Amino acid sequence: MVAFDGSFHGRTMGSVALTATEKYRLPFMPVMPDVRFAQYNDIASIEATITDDVCAVFVEPVQGEGGLRVVSDAFMHRLRELCDQHSALLVLDEIQCGMGRTGTLWAHEPYGVRPDMMAIAKPLAGGMPIGALLLNECVAEAISYGDHGTTFGGGPLATTVAKVVFDRISDPAFLERVREVSSYLDEALHDFAAERADTVIELRGRGLMRGLKIHGSAADVRMRGHDAGVLLAVAGADVVRMLPPLIVEPQHIDEVMAVLREIM
Numbered sequence: 001m002v003a004f005d006g007s008f009h010g011r012t013m014g015s016v017a018l019t020a021t022e023k024y025r026l027p028f029m030p031v032m033p034d035v036r037f038a039q040y041n042d043i044a045s046i047e048a049t050i051t052d053d054v055c056a057v058f059v060e061p062v063q064g065e066g067g068l069r070v071v072s073d074a075f076m077h078r079l080r081e082l083c084d085q086h087s088a089l090l091v092l093d094e095i096q097c098g099m100g101r102t103g104t105l106w107a108h109e110p111y112g113v114r115p116d117m118m119a120i121a122k123p124l125a126g127g128m129p130i131g132a133l134l135l136n137e138c139v140a141e142a143i144s145y146g147d148h149g150t151t152f153g154g155g156p157l158a159t160t161v162a163k164v165v166f167d168r169i170s171d172p173a174f175l176e177r178v179r180e181v182s183s184y185l186d187e188a189l190h191d192f193a194a195e196r197a198d199t200v201i202e203l204r205g206r207g208l209m210r211g212l213k214i215h216g217s218a219a220d221v222r223m224r225g226h227d228a229g230v231l232l233a234v235a236g237a238d239v240v241r242m243l244p245p246l247i248v249e250p251q252h253i254d255e256v257m258a259v260l261r262e263i264m
């Protein structure tokens with residue numbers, strides 16, 4: 001299997017083996033063997049790594065923990081080609097970037113590339129614990145009912161909530177609004193980055209999944225934001241991560257930008 005530098009796929013035994021960041025993986029050694037890590041957005045690296053002995057390639061269209069890096073168009077298309085060429089499955093992890101977060105229902109939509117498998121979870125039931133794995137026809141044919149299961153899998157409460165949340169988020173009018181407010185945020189962040197060019201090194205991410213790579217400590221910014229009533233996250237030591245709710249309004253973005261101007 002192939003995964004990428006900066007990847008975070010979770011902390012169960014299979015997914016932790018696909019997680020490049022050593023602080024997550026090393027405490028669980030020995031993990032599932034035979035995983036190779038290639039370089040994200042580096043076409044030469046995937047051309048060298050995806051060979052006939054590879055069965056699956058796992059990638060986040062927008063990396064969360066890895067610093068809000070976005071897969072380039074050329075990289076995503078080359079991944080699909082190499083997977084087809086070597087009979088490997090292309091598996092997208094849309095657990096953090098899926099479900100409207102980047103302005104389309106799925107983060108991979110703008111590439112026009114179809115995955116063979118896709119993992120979704122976090123927002124799927126609006127905070128109720130649930131995860132799902134979507135399979136294409138070819139993979140689904142290889143799995144029968146009862147091959148895989150879990151105690152709470154498919155529970156009626158979580159799946160009923162997920163259905164309601166999914167119906168809301170997949171509504172084209174809702175997604176259009178996410179795109180509108182994303183443009184507002186994008187403009188606000190660009191203005192801020194231009195103003196604070198001495199502090200902000202790079203603006204990253206897409207839609208309502210944004211990162212500010214900064215000189216200095218992202219954890220400090222998070223702490224000061226928290227004290228000022230704004231919940232920020234970090235991705236590594238120097239990226240401030242912003243994941244506003246999909247129902248955020250322009251006035252909330254103004255409030256957050258005012259706080260950022262004060263604390264940074």
Ligand SMILES: Cc1ncc(COP(=O)(O)O)c(C=O)c1O
Pocket residue numbers: 008009010011012015060064065093094095096097
């Ligand atoms: C991209 C991505 N994949 C998978 C996961 C699932 O992680 P866990 O198994 O810790 O719930 C996360 C959680 O942060 C994530 O961001």
